[in-house]
Amino acid sequence: MAQIGTDEVETKPSRIQLRNRRKILDAALEVFSAHGFRGATLDQIARAAGLSKPNILYYFAGKEEIHVTLLTALMDTWLAPMREIDPDGEPLEELLRYVKRKLEMSRAYPRESRLFANEILQGAPMIGEGLKADLKPLVDRTAQLIERWASEGRLKPVDGRHLIFSIWATTQHYADFDAQVQVLMSGRDVHGDAVSFLDTLYRRMLAV
Amino acid sequence: MAQIGTDEVETKPSRIQLRNRRKILDAALEVFSAHGFRGATLDQIARAAGLSKPNILYYFAGKEEIHVTLLTALMDTWLAPMREIDPDGEPLEELLRYVKRKLEMSRAYPRESRLFANEILQGAPMIGEGLKADLKPLVDRTAQLIERWASEGRLKPVDGRHLIFSIWATTQHYADFDAQVQVLMSGRDVHGDAVSFLDTLYRRMLAV
DNA sequence: CACCTTTTTTACCAAATGGTAAAAGTACGA
DNA sequence: TCGTACTTTTACCATTTGGTAAAAAAGGTG
Structure with a gap:
């Protein structure tokens, strides 16, 4: 058996x-x-x-067990880049590196990104608990870290949670909305331009 | 009949x-x-x-006709805010107003946002052509306008298309990923904070 | 090789689902 | 109010789909 x-x-x-x-x-x-x-x-x-x-x-x-297995395994990989933000590093560098790694994951693992997006879009029926247990503590901690950095004058003032949301949204967009991006960017070097666009966006947002 | x-x-x-x-x-x-x-x-x-x-x-x-009817009707409403960007207006104001309106639509019409997100996630099987016919010309035109503004020194230098992507991503995120946002923002005034966060983000990104 | 366990296939099934035919009922203008 | 066109219901149907039982096949080990 x-x-x-x-x-x-x-x-x-x-x-x-x-x-x-x-x-x-x-x-x-x-x-x-x-x-x-x-x-x-x-x-x-x-x-x-x-x-x-x-x-x-x-x-x-059953079908559901396969799906849950995929999602729970994915959760870890997906959160790894955020776990690697170094509280003792240089704030702007740490965050820009995080953005870059998230974007790179979107490019390298679009299937995983879409799997996750699908699940959240449907209201996270299968990993709702996992979000509370794994994601929330990590996000709380990271948001606090970002705001501490800001209060120390090492970043411009910023809402940590919304900054994280915006990083997720802008990086995952390239994987999740690829069908749309392809229509609008026919022939261009999407990834290369996205890297430098997001670097600029968050540099201007955060650099003191 | x-x-x-x-x-x-x-x-x-x-x-x-x-x-x-x-x-x-x-x-x-x-x-x-x-x-x-x-x-x-x-x-x-x-x-x-x-x-x-x-x-x-x-x-x-049939089922599909209902879906297509919804999507095509939606397309118009969805693009209206972008159509209303005034080429003769003050660039930063116009774009910040666009961001605000998109965010407001996300809040007021989350179902529409998710319907659209679902369709694009699946590869836009039903409105792929609509994207090319309606969305692309509008985006091309708007991206050009933004880059003209930038070249005139009225905005910081920026890639118009990626700016548009980032606006879509950050605003729609609050509707499409609501299940996740709710878990991470329990009890907070999500919308109010999002408005000011995004205003700050794009102001710092674009203001000369 | 002989035996037991693990793996795979064959043949099913019940429920769900998109859809249809045709009869019954309803609205409304002449 | 009568007749016609429009609307709704009832009774189905074929296919798809997640899942199961049980036999057959394949592995591995003494």
């Missing part, structure tokens, strides 16, 4: 299990991020993973 | 037709914006509209 229930002794997953679970999650990321949770079907995921539908359900208890 | 086919003579819609079409579109906006196109069902829409499912299909040819 591969599935791990609440009462069962957790045994090491075999090589086959690791390989197939990874294939399923990768396929599911592709399908969920393109069509949303309700728009995605197990058949699509199965086809993308190169497995049969019942075989998928041998590894995961 | 209420449905208007390509070959039919267009006759004036009766009072009943107007009332019911409006009820259906309002219900559909509610349901589509909350669950996305695929996540919404005709039964949900029918229930929200207080009509039976076949009755809905008497007024609209």
Whole structure:
């Protein structure tokens, strides 16, 4: 039995299990991020993973479990850049580096960004609790840090939380609204220009 | 016959037709914006509209037609603020007013914002052409105007298109990611603070 | 190789869902 | 008020979809 229930002794997953679970999650990321949770079907995921539908359900208890697994794993990766803001670093540099890394993640992992955007758009039905437990403390702490920096005169005065929102919004926009961006930027070097635009935006906003 | 086919003579819609079409579109906006196109069902829409499912299909040819009708009607409203930027006005004032109006629309019409976000996230399958036809010319023109203002020294140098993206992203964020914003801003006056934050952000970005 | 466990396939199913046909009911002008 | 056109309901239907049972196949180990 591969599935791990609440009462069962957790045994090491075999090589086959690791390989197939990874294939399923990768396929599911592709399908969920393109069509949303309700728009995605197990058949699509199965086809993308190169497995049969019942075989998928041998590894995961159901469609929702696949989605939740993806989201919780994603949460960590997604928050990593914010965790790496150094309270002892130079404030402006730290924040501009954060912006750059978020933008780079948007470019490198657009599927993950869209998966997350879809979930939040629907009201975060599956990770609402995760937001409260993981995201909120980190944001509270970072917002406080930013405002302390500002009060020490090392940044212009700024609302920490809204600054964070604006950084998320402007960086993720390039992944989440890519269909629109592509129409409006046909042929241009979107990413390169975005890097320097956002650097300018937040430099003018924050530099004392 | 209420449905208007390509070959039919267009006759004036009766009072009943107007009332019911409006009820259906309002219900559909509610349901589509909350669950996305695929996540919404005709039964949900029918229930929200207080009509039976076949009755809905008497007024609209199908689920997709309802969605397309909503999106095309929305497009106009959505672009109105950008159309109202006055080329002969004071540049900074015009742009700050645009930001304010976009933010106000996010607050007053979150369902519309989410409907749009959902569609773009899925790759704009239904209004891709509308984007090219309506949105692109307007954005091209506005971006040019902004860059002319900048070259005349009335704004700091700025990439017009990326400025527009950032305005869209930061303002719509409050509607589209409301579930997240609520978790992180429990109890605060989100809108009021957002207004002054964005005013500051774009003032520092653009004021010469 | 023989045996037991893990993995995969085949054949299903029940519910949900978009949609239709046609009868019944309603509004309204002549 | 009669007749016609418009509107609504009832009773369906075909497909899709998430999920299951159980047999078959494949792995691995003594």
